[in-house]
Amino acid sequence: MPTFIKAIGVTVRISAASLFFATIIGIIFGLFKLSNIKPLIFIANAYISIIRGTPLLVQILFIYFGIPMVMGFRWNLMSAGIVIMTINAGAYMTELVRGGIEAVDKGQMEAARSLGLSYPKAMAQVVLPQAFRMMLPSIINQFIVTLKDTSLLSVIGMRELVQNTKIIVANNMEAFTMYAIVGIYYWVIITALSSAASLLERRTTYGK
Amino acid sequence: MASKVIVQNLYKSFGQLKVLNDVSIEVEDREVVVIIGPSGSGKSTLLRCLNGLEKIDSGSVIVDGYDISDKKTNLNTVRKNIGMVFQHFNLFPHKTALQNVMLAPIALKIMQKHEAEAKAKEMLKRVGLLEKADTYPAQLSGGQKQRVAIARSLAMAPDIMLFDEPTSALDAEMVGEVLAVMKELAKGGMTMIVVTHEIGFAKEVGDRVLFMDAGMIIEEGPPAVLFASPKEKRTIDFLSKVL
Numbered sequence: 001m002p003t004f005i006k007a008i009g010v011t012v013r014i015s016a017a018s019l020f021f022a023t024i025i026g027i028i029f030g031l032f033k034l035s036n037i038k039p040l041i042f043i044a045n046a047y048i049s050i051i052r053g054t055p056l057l058v059q060i061l062f063i064y065f066g067i068p069m070v071m072g073f074r075w076n077l078m079s080a081g082i083v084i085m086t087i088n089a090g091a092y093m094t095e096l097v098r099g100g101i102e103a104v105d106k107g108q109m110e111a112a113r114s115l116g117l118s119y120p121k122a123m124a125q126v127v128l129p130q131a132f133r134m135m136l137p138s139i140i141n142q143f144i145v146t147l148k149d150t151s152l153l154s155v156i157g158m159r160e161l162v163q164n165t166k167i168i169v170a171n172n173m174e175a176f177t178m179y180a181i182v183g184i185y186y187w188v189i190i191t192a193l194s195s196a197a198s199l200l201e202r203r204t205t206y207g208k
Numbered sequence: 209m210a211s212k213v214i215v216q217n218l219y220k221s222f223g224q225l226k227v228l229n230d231v232s233i234e235v236e237d238r239e240v241v242v243i244i245g246p247s248g249s250g251k252s253t254l255l256r257c258l259n260g261l262e263k264i265d266s267g268s269v270i271v272d273g274y275d276i277s278d279k280k281t282n283l284n285t286v287r288k289n290i291g292m293v294f295q296h297f298n299l300f301p302h303k304t305a306l307q308n309v310m311l312a313p314i315a316l317k318i319m320q321k322h323e324a325e326a327k328a329k330e331m332l333k334r335v336g337l338l339e340k341a342d343t344y345p346a347q348l349s350g351g352q353k354q355r356v357a358i359a360r361s362l363a364m365a366p367d368i369m370l371f372d373e374p375t376s377a378l379d380a381e382m383v384g385e386v387l388a389v390m391k392e393l394a395k396g397g398m399t400m401i402v403v404t405h406e407i408g409f410a411k412e413v414g415d416r417v418l419f420m421d422a423g424m425i426i427e428e429g430p431p432a433v434l435f436a437s438p439k440e441k442r443t444i445d446f447l448s449k450v451l
Binding site for chain 1: 259261283284285287288290291292294296298299300301302311312315316357360361364
C-alpha cells in the first residue's frame, strides 16, 4: 500500500509537470502556427506531425535510449519522464492553443490594439485568457490522456502506478487483484479530475 | 486651425475589390465629421485605416502629426491618442466594466493601479454607468456595453475618437443613450469621426457630413446644406432612402 501511494505521486507529478510545460510549449508553437512567418509555421507543423505520426512508445524509447547514445549523457529517470511527456503533450496542446486563440472573436484583438496595446500585450491580457477559458475542457482532457499515457513510462523503469503494480505482481502472483486495483486507482483519479474540471468550468463563466 | 487628420489619395483593396479609391479628407481640431453612405461603400475601412487596423495600399494618412502610412511609425504610440468605438462594442468579456476601462492605462504603464481605478470610475460616471462598475459585459444591455466601450476609450485621454457604426447593433430604444454620450463628447470639443446611419445625429452634432459610395467621397458639406440640397445623383438617391 505505501508503495502505491508513492507510485500515484510519481504518476500525478509527471502528468502535472508535463502538462504545465506542455502548455507553455503549446502557447509558443500555437503562436508560431498563427504567425505569418513561414519557417515558424513549418517548424510547428513538423513538430506536430512527428509527434502525431509516431507511437508514444517509440518516442519514449528514442528519447530515453536513443538520444543519450548520440549526445553522450545519461538521463535522470524523472527528468526523462517529464521531458518525454512534455514533448508529446506539447504537440497536442499546440493544436488546442491555436484552436482556442482562433475561437476568440477578432474584435477582441482589434479593440486591445486600438487602445495602444502591443500584439504580445493584447495576446497576454485579452486574447489568451479568453482562449484558455474556452480550452479548459480540452486541457483537462489532455491531462487525463497524459495521466494514462505515463503508464508507458514503465518500459524505461519509471516506478509509476503500472510499473509498481508489475513489481508487486512479480512477488505475489496476484495479477487479477493487483491489476484490478491499479485500474480502480486510475479511474478514481480521473473521475475526480473530471468533476473538478466541470466545477472549475462553471466557476469561470463570467457573469452568466 | 490645425488639421488633426490629413488623408491624401488613399487606396485600399481587398484582393480584387477596390474598397477605397483615391480618398482624401482633412479633419480639423475639435471638428465632428460624420461619414454616411450605403453599406460596402468603404466608410468603415476608411476609419480603420486611420488607426492602422487596416494596412493601406497607397496614399498617405497623417493623424495627430504621425504618419500612419510610414512603416517606421510606432502604431502603438499613435493609437494611445486615437480612441475607437466599434459596432459590436468588443468589450473584454472576462473583465468587469471597471476592469475594461482600467486595462489599457495599466497595461501601458500610463497610470498606477489606484490612479487608473479613479480615472476609470470618473469615465464610467461620465457615461452614467458608475453603478455598473463591477458588472461583467454579459450582464449589460447593448447600450450600456457601448457606453462602457466609450468610457474605455476615454480613459486613454485620446485626442481623436473614431466611431464605427456605434449604434448599428443596438435595439432602437438604446440608440438614444449612446448618442447622448457622443453629443456630450462633441460639446466638450472632442475631435470625432463618426460612421453612422443616424441622420438625426449627423444633422444635430456634425460640423460636416461626408457621403461615400463605391470607395469614393462623392459629396461633402455642412449637414444643413448636404441634407437639404444634395447635388450629386448618388447622394440624392441615398438620402431619399434614409431620410
